[in-house]
Amino acid sequence: MTPTIRPIEDADIPAVIALWHAAGVARPWNDPATDIAFARRGPHGTVLVAEIEGSVAATAMAGEDGHRGWLYYVAVHPTYQGGGLGRVMVEAAEAWLAARGVWKVQLLVRRENDGVLGFYDHLGYRDTNAVCLQRVIAPA
Template sequence: MHIRPYQESDETFVIALWQECELTRPWNNPKSDINRKLTTQPELFLVGIEGDKLVATAMIGFDGNRGWVHYLGVLPTHQGLAYGRAMMDEAERLLIARGCPKINLQVRSTNAAVIAFYQTLGYEIDEVISMGKRLILD
């Protein structure tokens, strides 16, 4: 798999991958999320390509204090091939190069398989409560 920054021509394939991986929610418009990311650190929006097929994504950010990873997804037909690990390795590499001391990410508490995946990569459950407030309705 080759990892590269997102290109506008990837949009349809990225959204389809997110939907197939059940990463989208009715309250998050994926097109809006993509457009927002493209305004800030667009080089940190990555896609994984196998041949001519988009098979993985990761949306990364760094606020100067913490790195974040959103929308890490691998097509179900390509899971188990270490593509998720490769995307996270690249995310970590890019964040370390920016001086990022820690990565945060959010996983739905009911998604045991994804929690286990991140634990195999050395991630631990932080004893915190994630809070949010919607400022713009999609």
């Protein structure tokens, strides 16, 4: 089964949110619909989906600030995990970023999800020895 990789459409949103929950990347403090809307509201972000036999099987969200790119919500439905679809999604997101002149891609991995570090290491991602700091400035 060869996936079709394409930008998210409005009709995909419920399936994407369900996939994020099934894959364990959704968090109660982040509203997935809001994250999708933010990614789609301008030219600097996208949500890509992999469609297999009419169903959303995987996603990758990408965004850029003119210098660096970021990956978010790289997720594969449990039915398709281990078959290379995660790599396909990362490569598709990297290609989207490269087409916009981005040459460096970064991502964050939550400490409780450190099981995916081997996956990203295999794809060439390395620990930057940086610390991520955050401050909430307004309620979502």
